[in-house]
Amino acid sequence: MRIVVFALVVGLLCSDAAFARERLNLHLAFGQRTPLYGALAERFVAEVGERSAGRLRLRPHEPGAIVPRFGYLDAVAQGAIDAAWGTPAVLAGRAPEAVLFTGVPFGLGPVEHLAWIRDGAGRPLYNALYARFGVIGVPCAAVGPDGLAWLRQPLDDTAPFRGLRMRAFGLAARILDGLGATTAFAFGADLTIGLATGAFDGAEVGVPVADFAYGLHEVAPIYLYPSPLQPATLLDVVINRDRWQRLEPEARVTLEEACRATAAFAEGANRETNAAALDRIAAAGVSVSAPSPATVAALRRAWDELRSVPEFVPVLRVYPAASD
Secondary structure, X not given: XXXXXXXXXXXXXXXXXXXXXXXXXXXXXXOOOXXXXXXXXXXXXXXXXXHOXXXXXXXXXXXXXXXXXXXXXHHHHOXXXXXXXXXXXXXXXXXXXXXXXXXOOOOOOHHHHHHHHHOOOHHHHXXXXXXXXXXXXXXXXXXXXXXXXXEOXXXXXXXXXXXXXEEOOHHHHHHHHHOOOEEEOOOOHHHHHHHHHOOOOEEOOOOHHHXXXXXXXXXXXXXXXXXXXXXXXXXXXXXXXXXXXXXXXXXXXXXXXXXHHHHHHHHHHHHHHHHHHHHHHHHOOOEEEOOOHHXXXXXXXXXXXXXXXXXXXXXXXXXXXXXX
C-alpha cells in the first residue's frame, strides 16, 4: 500500500502542473468588462490558473495601466511587461499584413479562421510576423462577425460611404477610404460622443454584444449587420521571446492548452451573446438590417483593389477560398 501511495504522489508531482511557480504580467488591450473581447481574456487567465493548479499565474492589467491600450508590442518585446492579450491588427502600421491575421474581408468565419492560423497554413506566416518583433504569438480565440456600420442616416446605395466621416479601424478603414469615406479611429467616450454629436456620420466598431455595451444603440438609429469586411476577429496572446524561452515546456503547453479551451468556450459564447445583443438592439428601436447587395458589391470591389498590396500577397496565397 505504501508503495502504491508513493507512486501516486510521484505521479502527481510529475504531472503537467508540476513545474516551477511562474508569474506573468498580462496587458489587456480590451478591459475585462468588455463583452467577449475582454471577458475571454478573463476566461483565459482562469484556465491557465486551473490547468496549472495555480503554479502558473497571470496578473491582468487593464488598458493604460502599464502601457497604452494598443501600443503594447514594443513593451512586450522589450520586457517592460511579460505578455499581452490583443489582436495582430495592432501591428498594421508597421506590418500591413498583420490585419489579415486578425480577419480577412469576405473570408472565413471565426472558427475556420482560427483553425487556419492555429493549425493550418497560416501558422508559419503568423509565427514569422511576430518573430520579427521579438515576441511569441499564441492564437487564443476568435469572434465575429462585426457589424458593418452604425449610421446616423441611411446609406446612398449608388455611392455607399462616399463623403461620410466614419470611425473605423484596420483594414476596414482602408476599404471605406477607398469608397470615399474619411476615416478616423476613436474608442470609448470619444467614439460615443463623436457619433452622438455628428463628428462621425457612422462607425464600424465590433461585434454586437460589445457595441451594445458601448451604448451605440443610444446614439445611432441604423445598424448594418453583418459586416463582410470583418467576418472574424482573432484574439491572441503575445509573450516576450526571452520570457517564453525561460518557461519550462510544461508551462508553455499550459498556455497553449488554455488558449484552446478558451477558443472552445468562445465558439458558443460568441454565437449566443451576439444573438441576444441583436435582439436587444432591435428592441431599443434601432433599425437592424443586412447591408444591401449594392453596398456589398461596392465593398468587394474596394477590397479587390487592395488584394495586390505586396505584403498581403503571401498571406492570401495560402488563405482558403473566400466565401461569397
